[in-house]
Amino acid sequence: MPGLRRADRSERPTLAVVGATGAVGTVMLQILSHRADVWGEIRLVASPRSAGRKLAVRGEETEVVALTEEAFDGVDVAMFDVPDEVAERWAPLAAAKGAVVVDNSGTFRMDPDVPLVVPEVNPHAVRMRPRGIIANPSCTTLSMIVALGALHAEFGLRELVVSSYQAVSGAGRAGVATLRQQLSLVAGTELGTSPGDVRRVVGDSTGPFPEPVALNVVPWAGSPREDGWSSEELKVRDESRKILGLPALPVAVTCVRVPVITTHSLTVHARFEGEVTVDKAREILATAPGVVLFDNPAAGEFPTPADVVGTDPTWVGRVRRALDDPTALELFVCGDNLRKGSALNTAQIAELVAAELS
16 A cells, blocks of 8 residues: 555554464464565464464564563554454453454444444445444455445345355364364265264264264354344344445345365345346456456356465356346355455455554
8 A cells, every 4th residue: 555665664553463373363474474564563462372482474483472461562453363252351452552453253343333344345434443443244244245345336235145155164273173074084985875874973073063064064154043043144144234334234144064174155146226237247346356257157167165265355256137136136256264254354454554554
């Protein structure tokens, strides 16, 4: 960004990365090492048991410090990727010490005094932060909202129906370890050919999932909410409404866990205010920042997690007008849930704040 490069790092904002040793924190350090260097000191913060470890960021070995009040001394921006209960305690403290907090937990997303920001969609919201905290949306919402925001700006969204196909890394390191363990148990077998055979072999090794995820799909992600809905499904509904500024938008969501390590996928049925055309939709998606249109089914070209993992954009394919509704579009969307779905969006928000401080 223009105006962010200064004579030396000592004059640039100080950044704290809280949760630097976690799965998203690891990706965050990679992203910070490859994006434009707008930061002075980058302070790595984690639980006391991780203090003293050294991690590489910007090509330098940096020692991790323990999460204490003193860790935020002199910090301008603090990025949090920690469990909800840790963010609830420490994010307000960091803000009280003068840092602008960018939080990746679910604690503050629906707080009316905390903006929920996607830089490609609502960057202006960054400046409206009375609590000194900015929230990062959930990885499932982020996997689709950049593309959806571009279409909404042109056509005016009026209804959304979504099914997600969520990677196991959305459940953290335990989710990844569980899938890998289960794959080792089923590899080279004839399992998956009779009722319950996978379950019998996997046993109780389902980790954070209610059912085996290897050779299976699990129509559940999150924790139970009223009337049979899950917390993940309500997140997508509530966060989409807040980001797009559509508080009454009808949204229906079904979240499904699939045997993919990283990268969430979604089918999207979006109804708009008037008639839409595929040509115009493709034009919008092809030029939207942060979106890649990859859509030629006749040639076998459409996004899949195996191709999208490790990349930053939202990938969109299977763009069709609904068969029975000229105002609706059908899309298939993929996004790396650890990059744009977590670390990258957090870093982009922090950079918007850094631009204010320059």
